[in-house]
Amino acid sequence: MQIEARLKEMGTELPPAVTPVANYVPAVRTGNLVFLSGHGPFKEDGSLITGKVGADLTVEQGYEAARRIAIGLLGSLKAEIVDLDRVKRVVKLLGLVNCTPEFADQPKVINGASDFLVEVFGEKGKHARSAVGTNALPFNIAVEIEMIVAVED
Amino acid sequence: MQIEARLKEMGTELPPAVTPVANYVPAVRTGNLVFLSGHGPFKEDGSLITGKVGADLTVEQGYEAARRIAIGLLGSLKAEIVDLDRVKRVVKLLGLVNCTPEFADQPKVINGASDFLVEVFGEKGKHARSAVGTNALPFNIAVEIEMIVAVED
Amino acid sequence: MQIEARLKEMGTELPPAVTPVANYVPAVRTGNLVFLSGHGPFKEDGSLITGKVGADLTVEQGYEAARRIAIGLLGSLKAEIVDLDRVKRVVKLLGLVNCTPEFADQPKVINGASDFLVEVFGEKGKHARSAVGTNALPFNIAVEIEMIVAVED
Numbered sequence: 001m002q003i004e005a006r007l008k009e010m011g012t013e014l015p016p017a018v019t020p021v022a023n024y025v026p027a028v029r030t031g032n033l034v035f036l037s038g039h040g041p042f043k044e045d046g047s048l049i050t051g052k053v054g055a056d057l058t059v060e061q062g063y064e065a066a067r068r069i070a071i072g073l074l075g076s077l078k079a080e081i082v083d084l085d086r087v088k089r090v091v092k093l094l095g096l097v098n099c100t101p102e103f104a105d106q107p108k109v110i111n112g113a114s115d116f117l118v119e120v121f122g123e124k125g126k127h128a129r130s131a132v133g134t135n136a137l138p139f140n141i142a143v144e145i146e147m148i149v150a151v152e153d
Numbered sequence: 154m155q156i157e158a159r160l161k162e163m164g165t166e167l168p169p170a171v172t173p174v175a176n177y178v179p180a181v182r183t184g185n186l187v188f189l190s191g192h193g194p195f196k197e198d199g200s201l202i203t204g205k206v207g208a209d210l211t212v213e214q215g216y217e218a219a220r221r222i223a224i225g226l227l228g229s230l231k232a233e234i235v236d237l238d239r240v241k242r243v244v245k246l247l248g249l250v251n252c253t254p255e256f257a258d259q260p261k262v263i264n265g266a267s268d269f270l271v272e273v274f275g276e277k278g279k280h281a282r283s284a285v286g287t288n289a290l291p292f293n294i295a296v297e298i299e300m301i302v303a304v305e306d
Numbered sequence: 307m308q309i310e311a312r313l314k315e316m317g318t319e320l321p322p323a324v325t326p327v328a329n330y331v332p333a334v335r336t337g338n339l340v341f342l343s344g345h346g347p348f349k350e351d352g353s354l355i356t357g358k359v360g361a362d363l364t365v366e367q368g369y370e371a372a373r374r375i376a377i378g379l380l381g382s383l384k385a386e387i388v389d390l391d392r393v394k395r396v397v398k399l400l401g402l403v404n405c406t407p408e409f410a411d412q413p414k415v416i417n418g419a420s421d422f423l424v425e426v427f428g429e430k431g432k433h434a435r436s437a438v439g440t441n442a443l444p445f446n447i448a449v450e451i452e453m454i455v456a457v458e459d
Contacts, residue, residue, distance in 0.1 A: 021260050023267040024282040028244050030303040031185060032337060035245040038283030052254075091334050092341040094247075094400075094452075096285050101358075101441045107327050114329040129330040130344030130452045132402050133442030135254045136286030146247075146283045150336040174413050176420040177435040181397050183456040184338060188398040191436030205407075247400075249438050288407045289439030299400075299436045 003084035006120055007074075015042065015072055017079035021138075026076035033091070034080055034149045039072045040141040041065035050140040054103030057142055062097060065142045066112030073113075073147050074120070081151050090117050090127040091148040098137040098144075106131040113145055156237035159273055160227075168195065168225055170232035174291075179229035186244070187233055187302045192225045193294040194218035203293040207256030210295050215250060218295045219265030226266075226300050227273070234304050243270050243280040244301040251290040251297075259284040266298055309390035312426055313380075321348065321378055323385035327444075332382035339397070340386055340455045345378045346447040347371035356446040360409030363448050368403060371448045372418030379419075379453050380426070387457055396423050396433040397454040404443040404450075412437040419451055 007014065017026045018039060027036045041049040041064075053062040078084055095110035097103070110131035117125040127147075137144050160167065170179045171192060180189045194202040206215040231237055248263035250256070263284035270278040280300075290297050313320065323332045324345060333342045347355040347370075359368040384390055401416035403409070416437035423431040433453075443450050 020282075022264045023271045023279070024246075025279050026281070028242060028279075028281045030242060030244050035281045035301065037281040038285065089334060089336060091336050093330070094283070096283075097442075099442050101288075103442050104444060104446045106442070106444045111328045118329045126329070126331050126334075128332070128334045128341045128343040128452075129326075130400070130402075130450065131444060132344065132450055133440055133444075134286055135288040135407075135441040136250075136252050136256050136259070138257060138259045138284060138286075140257045144283065144285055146281075148341065173435075175417045176424045176432070177399070178432050179434070181395060181432075181434045183395060183397050188434045188454065190434040191438065247436070249436075254441075287439055288441040289403075289405050289409050289412070291410060291412045291437060291439075293410045297436065297438055299434075 001085060003120060012071055014078055015075040017076040018072060027080040029080060032150050034151055036073055036076055036147040038144045038146040039069050041068040041143055042072055048139055049142050051142055052098050052100055053109055053142055054100035059105050059108050062109035062142055063112035066110050067116045069143060069145045070113035070116040077149060086152045087121060087124060087149055088152050089150040090121060090125050091150050093127055093129040093145055093147050095131045095145045096134045098142050099133045103133060106133050109143060154238060165224060167231055168228040170229040171225060180233040182233060185303050187304055189226055189229055189300040191297045191299040192222050194221040194296055195225055201292055202295050204295055205251050205253055206262055206295055207253040212258050212261050215262035215295055216265035219263050220269045222296060222298045223266035223269040230302060239305045240274060240277060240302055241305050242303040243274060243278050244303050246280055246282040246298055246300050248284045248298045249287045251295050252286045256286060259286050262296060307391060318377055320384055321381040323382040324378060333386040335386060338456050340457055342379055342382055342453040344450045344452040345375050347374040347449055348378055354445055355448050357448055358404050358406055359415055359448055360406040365411050365414050368415035368448055369418035372416050373422045375449060375451045376419035376422040383455060392458045393427060393430060393455055394458050395456040396427060396431050397456050399433055399435040399451055399453050401437045401451045402440045404448050405439045409439060412439050415449060
């Protein structure tokens with residue numbers, strides 16, 4: 001349980017898997033890949049971080065939202081694979097930032113998730129990634145991120 | 154042909170695979186995974202459902218568009234794998250809703266596809282998913298959805 | 307080195323892999339799949355093609371941007387797999403066009419990448435694809451494309 005120990009050391013508590021708001025599931029494993037649903041940013045009190053980055057939120061607040069999402073993604077991943085030490089590689093993130101048309105710092109926002117994953121998993125946490133903008137997200141959340149992870153047999 | 158029988162029972166007729174508008178294909182199989190191209194919402198008469206949800210279309214009309222897309226996706230999937238009973242799991246959807254910046258009910262729209270897939274495939278139809286907004290889609294279609302499916306060897 | 311010869315014949319010089327602007331990598335291989343990060347359009351002089359298609363750029367300029375991205379994606383792919391002849395299939399593209407809400411020709415833009423890939427790889431280059439719009443991209447780049455490729459063992 002090295003990864004769990006690392007999270008504890010970082011003072012990070014994983015939430016349970018998100019409860020999907022509809023007819024789908026937080027994660028699907030197929031072969032060695034786990035595909036995780038798009039997750040939103042929940043604060044520790046369970047409320048959502050909402051608003052458009054560039055108007056309602058700063059880059060720093062967007063970064064924190066992305067970090068919170070990464071924590072939630074690990075919560076859903078743990079519910080799926082039980083032991084996070086079975087993670088072989090974080091493969092890919094697609095991060096969408098709810099923002100104004102002028103906003104151009106999506107990478108700095110999604111870094112909140114990328115930095116967290118590398119902090120937790122080290123080299124195994126280094127992933128491919130796309131960071132893009134969008135005009136609207138569910139419940140007006142600030143950021144949404146989906147993830148693909150490769151796990152041991 | 155249990156899935157085909159189920160579709161018949163539901164009164165659903167699958168269209169042939171979509172004809173891509175350019176130098177690409179509706180679906181690519183690699184190993185046990187089939188990656189399906191982003192599909193748009195075709196009505197039964199072959200015309201497209203267009204407009205922005207939140208302005209030109211209601212959530213209910215968006216839901217119906219997403220359901221029509223799911224039918225089209227199964228049409229393209231059948232063209233690729235011939236027998237839909239070979240579906241092992243619907244793995245992942247990425248659904249994009251053409252909408253206004255204020256619109257925040259993307260999940261309720263993409264449910265049109267998710268509900269249909271679970272209606273058809275049952276537990277095997279439960280997928281990971283991202284439902285997001287966008288300011289613009291090809292031909293001003295209301296919704297676009299891409300899908301990943303795991304199939305038997 | 308047939309693919310490299312083909313690129314030379316086409317007068318195309320591959321750049322080195324992109325240098326990610328943060329804590330992630332240009333490409334991750336897992337099993338037979340290579341997931342490539344979202345890439346932006348670099349001109350031959352190393353500067354970025356920026357602006358919104360439909361306002362600042364024409365469809366033709368967007369097409370050229372998508373073609374430049376495809377060249378960059380192959381540069382990053384070569385850095386990962388060394389020999390491009392090991393490409394078994396270009397599996398999937400997700401192409402996002404930075405555009406106005408009225409713009410509806412995203413497919414014509416992303417064709418710049420699709421046409422290039424088919425020109426280089428022939429049948430193996432035919433991929434599944436989604437071409438969508440977005441209100442904003444990093445550094446205001448005109449287009450961003452991510453890619454999945456299947457490679458030989």
